[in-house]
Amino acid sequence: MADEALFGAIERARAEWGGRLLILGHHYQPSEIVAHCDAVGDSLELSRLAAASRAERIVFCGVRFMAETADILSRGPGRSVWMPVPQAGCPMADMATADALEAAWGRLCAATPKAKWAPVVYVNSSAEVKAFCGRHGGAACTSGNGRRVVEHFLARGFRILFAPDQHLCTNIMRTLGREGEVALWHRGTADGGLSEARIRAATLVAWDGCCPIHAGFTPGDVAAARAAHPGAELLIHPEAPSPVAAQAEHVGSTKAIIEVVSRAEPGAELVIGTEDRLVRRLAAANGHLRIHPLRPILCADMGRTTPEALLRTLTEWPEACRVRVDDALVPDARASVERMLAL
Ligand code: SF4
Known part of the structure; x- marks a missing residue:
């Protein structure tokens, strides 16, 4: 047709x-x-x-x-x-299963019998993983409200098991000035690669999953974009690695990125680090701006429809x-x- x-x-x-x-x-x-x-x-x-x-x-x-x-x-x-x-x-959602999280949860609680733990799971996760989270008194989060959810539990004295996106998690903790309190749980190992002493020292244990699209952005991409577009502002999605996101003028969800674009002055130059279909649509809809992709990367699964x-x-x-x-x-x-x- x-x-x-x-x-x-x-x-x-x-x-x-x-x-x-x-x-x-x-x-x-x-x-x-x-x-x-x-x-x-x-x-x-x-x-x-x-x-x-x-x-x-x-x-x-x-x-x-x-x-x-x-x-x-x-x-x-x-x-x-x-x-x-x-x-x-979603390849990232597939990086965390409820069974693996339950096993990790058991180890964290056993290593810290006096501590309170709460799971926080990114909505980019299966229904089984969300059910694990709800069963243990935790909350889901998105890239837009992740910081609020993490702060909610930290303020109430909870330690957090955060899954599946390590980069969203470390970006949130970096903005809170607490990146050093994160321990990374390595999937596929019985003990997460963490000693009991390391678990006891951690405020937050992050699952080592990632979005293959946003995790693909590198400090080299930022350096190339800065050289090609000096004076442009850099907007990055928080699923990008912390060393990349830390260099951006704006780090935010797709909604936050769209809001920054909508507020930009005519003639402004923006480099955007997120999935390329959105970047291209923003460039097409905002001819009064100069919008470039940090590097054009497409999510194959999103393109299947x-x-x-x-x-x-x-x-x-x-x-x-x-x-x-x-x-x-x-x-x-x-x-x-x-x-x-x-x-
Ligand atoms: S861009 Fe694709 S792989 Fe990355 S989180 Fe979204 S759906 Fe998953």
Whole structure:
């Protein structure tokens, strides 16, 4: 089907459902998908929209953990969540499993019998991991509110097990002036590679997962960008390594990056270190600015959603595209996300 015909077919299918359908899209989705979304946002914005929605069907254009979060928050009679390409996952979310976290949790608690621990899990994690977090009294977080969530627990005397993104975690602790209190838990080892003395000395233990996209930015990229665009401001997503983020004028979530762009004076020059579909869209929508990618890197999973798959979902509703989190996980997983939303 030609692009125009495909566009029209998707819009007709949308119109048939009217207000009973909500299509959500992440900022990293391809532009031909964003064009059909009722709302485009980052993980936190889309979580809030899913929670507030009364639509019968939510179609989530993004990756699997996002659709799972929408299902966890929007469960109700006659309501359902769908993904055009349910195989689209997140390599970072796959770096932490609930079983591995439970084992680490047991070791941390055994090494510090008098300490209070709380798990904090990035929303970029599976429903099982969110349920682990909720079961142990912790909260989810996003790149936008991670610092607030971490501060909440630290202020109440908790030590934190943070998963799965080590870089978001170290960037938060760096901005708090406490990066030296972080110990890194090495996946795939029985003891995390941490002695009992190291665990006892740590305020926060960070899982050693990362986003392969944002972790790919290097200090060399920053040096090259500074040389090519002297005077440009650098905006970096906090999933980038701390030595990279520490050099930026602005470190923030996709929403925060978009806000900095929207406030920039005409003619301003900005170098942006995040997923390239968003950078390209910002450059195209802001012709009065000079916007460059720190280095163009695409998330392959975010790019898996196609107009053809979206049309098929809206017209055939294949059961394989339905996202339904195991009922047994929902109460604990929801508790972790709702604690985050309440902070
Ligand atoms: S950009 Fe990174 S964190 Fe986001 S979906 Fe892709 S791999 Fe996961």
